[in-house]
Amino acid sequence: MREHSDVHDTSADGRDHPGSAVPDGGGPFAGGWADTGLRPAPLTGAAYAAKRRSAVSERFPGERIVVPSGGAKVRSNDFDYAFRPHSAFVHLTAEQGSEAVPDSVLVFEPTGSGHAVTLFTRPRSPRDGGPRGTEFHSDRRHGEFWVGRRRTLRETSDALGVETASRDALDRALREDVPTRVLRGVDAHLDAQLATDPRADAELRTFLSELRLFKDDWETGQLRAAVEYTVAGFHDVAGELPYASGLARGERWIEGTFNRRARLGGNGLGFDTIAAAGAHACVLHWMRNDGPVREGDLLLLDAGVEADSFYTADITRTLPVGGRFSDVQRRVYDLVFAAQSAGIAALRPGARYSDFHEAAMRVIGQGLDAWGLRPYGSTAATPEADLYRRYTVCGTGHMLGLDCHDCAAARSTTYLDGVLEPGHVLTVEPGLYFQPDDLTVPEELRGIGVRIEDDFLITADGAQCLSAGLPRAADEVEHWLAALR
Ligand code: GLY
Ligand code: MN
Numbered sequence: 281m282r283e284h285s286d287v288h289d290t291s292a293d294g295r296d297h298p299g300s301a302v303p304d305g306g307g308p309f310a311g312g313w314a315d316t317g318l319r320p321a322p323l324t325g326a327a328y329a330a331k332r333r334s335a336v337s338e339r340f341p342g343e344r345i346v347v348p349s350g351g352a353k354v355r356s357n358d359f360d361y362a363f364r365p366h367s368a369f370v371h372l373t374a375e376q377g378s379e380a381v382p383d384s385v386l387v388f389e390p391t392g393s394g395h396a397v398t399l400f401t402r403p404r405s406p407r408d409g410g411p412r413g414t415e416f417h418s419d420r421r422h423g424e425f426w427v428g429r430r431r432t433l434r435e436t437s438d439a440l441g442v443e444t445a446s447r448d449a450l451d452r453a454l455r456e457d458v459p460t461r462v463l464r465g466v467d468a469h470l471d472a473q474l475a476t477d478p479r480a481d482a483e484l485r486t487f488l489s490e491l492r493l494f495k496d497d498w499e500t501g502q503l504r505a506a507v508e509y510t511v512a513g514f515h516d517v518a519g520e521l522p523y524a525s526g527l528a529r530g531e532r533w534i535e536g537t538f539n540r541r542a543r544l545g546g547n548g549l550g551f552d553t554i555a556a557a558g559a560h561a562c563v564l565h566w567m568r569n570d571g572p573v574r575e576g577d578l579l580l581l582d583a584g585v586e587a588d589s590f591y592t593a594d595i596t597r598t599l600p601v602g603g604r605f606s607d608v609q610r611r612v613y614d615l616v617f618a619a620q621s622a623g624i625a626a627l628r629p630g631a632r633y634s635d636f637h638e639a640a641m642r643v644i645g646q647g648l649d650a651w652g653l654r655p656y657g658s659t660a661a662t663p664e665a666d667l668y669r670r671y672t673v674c675g676t677g678h679m680l681g682l683d684c685h686d687c688a689a690a691r692s693t694t695y696l697d698g699v700l701e702p703g704h705v706l707t708v709e710p711g712l713y714f715q716p717d718d719l720t721v722p723e724e725l726r727g728i729g730v731r732i733e734d735d736f737l738i739t740a741d742g743a744q745c746l747s748a749g750l751p752r753a754a755d756e757v758e759h760w761l762a763a764l765r
Pocket of ligand 1: 551582594
């Protein structure tokens with residue numbers, strides 16, 4: 281497979297850097313610009329991404345493979361959401377946070393010996409015209425006057441270790457009739473342009489998702505960093521519970537505190553922060569965060585910092601806002617804690633993926649049985665099992681990586697019905713959720729929701745908790761909160 285050659289790169293107007301020292305008349309933007317070209321060092325993840333591209337090349341010999349980054353999404357009128365490239369694209373390029381350019385496309389063009397890989401992307405905005413005209417100052421979506429400096433094509437090539445070309449040249453590059461697979465649903469222009477076999481495209485999607493099941497050393501380093509920032513965010517929030525409890529919309533304050541840490545340490549959030557106080561904790565993805573955080577209630581904080589590399593953590597703690605669990609809160613917390621501990625103990629290479637879920641649910645089931653809430657041992661075909669699901673609802677974890685729910689297109693044989701292997705990173709997050717209007721439970725339980733979630737790397741002989749830096753047991757949580765007061 282051919283990769284990165286030295287000199288190749290020009291903007292669509294034929295100039296690598298838009299410098300132009302001599303004013304030449306013709307409007308306020310003509311001339312008078314210094315050459316600001318850089319020679320960036322390769323990104324630390326670039327060599328790992330090259331190996332992944334080799335895997336793609338080996339899997340699809342003789343075929344053109346097209347992996348788009350996706351584009352900006354409109355938020356309202358002429359403002360877009362912050363751009364976040366598709367995870368498959370990131371995995372194959374090691375592109376980083378704010379450098380990512382919307383509408384980039386990675387193309388594997390088959391050659392005799394493998395593939396020539398080119399990243400088609402948007403070059404810098406020429407400041408004084410040329411074929412791309414007045415983009416610099418008049419295009420609020422792409423013009424550098426509006427959105428800031430991009431890398432030149434050469435700089436991108438140096439940083440990522442891959443050949444680059446202008447996105448403007450893509451249509452021409454795809455014109456030749458070659459068997460092609462595209463990652464569909466990411467770039468609408470390409471979806472419309474490329475008439476490919478949907479089954480072949482689906483195979484590509486699955487392959488790219490499964491390629492992410494095993495994290496290499498660099499990826500686990502990125503996940504550790506994401507966890508570290510996330511742990512810092514939880515400390516920030518824990519220290520602010522007394523202040524938040526005095527606000528009408530304390531959940532918003534909690535969200536803002538965590539999000540500030542996420543932006544400071546990483547690219548941002550891996551998913552919108554769930555700051556759920558009181559009965560809001562019974563809503564699995566409570567992201568409205570518009571409620572109060574009352575002394576005496578629990579706060580369920582489910583949040584993750586996405587590092588600049590786009591790898592995300594995903595951690596949940598359920599904290600007593602006033603610093604101490606009530607008896608009934610603690611009873612629920614301890615049961616979830618015991619379930620999580622059982623799930624964690626089931627993590628090892630060779631174990632079935634479903635083992636940790638079943639281990640956690642066995643403990644939950646026994647606990648609910650002891651409380652007289654359901655007959656333990658029922659099977660899914662019975663009404664009792666539905667009752668039991670009523671308090672737990674979802675699975676006990678998921679793969680974690682570039683997506684919070686990573687590898688979602690993997691086949692069940694390699695994921696849900698597969699076995700754990702060294703290099704897998706996943707969450708263990710059992711929960712109990714007693715809806716405030718659930719008449720099947722005693723009144724004292726209604727409106728209590730507890731989830732505890734940690735992140736684990738499967739190793740050669742077991743599992744390593746990446747988020748061990750956060751207190752987990754009820755006593756530890758109380759000591760932690762007391763120390764912060
Ligand atoms: N952290 C949200 C979830 O795992 O669904
Ligand atoms: Mn999760």
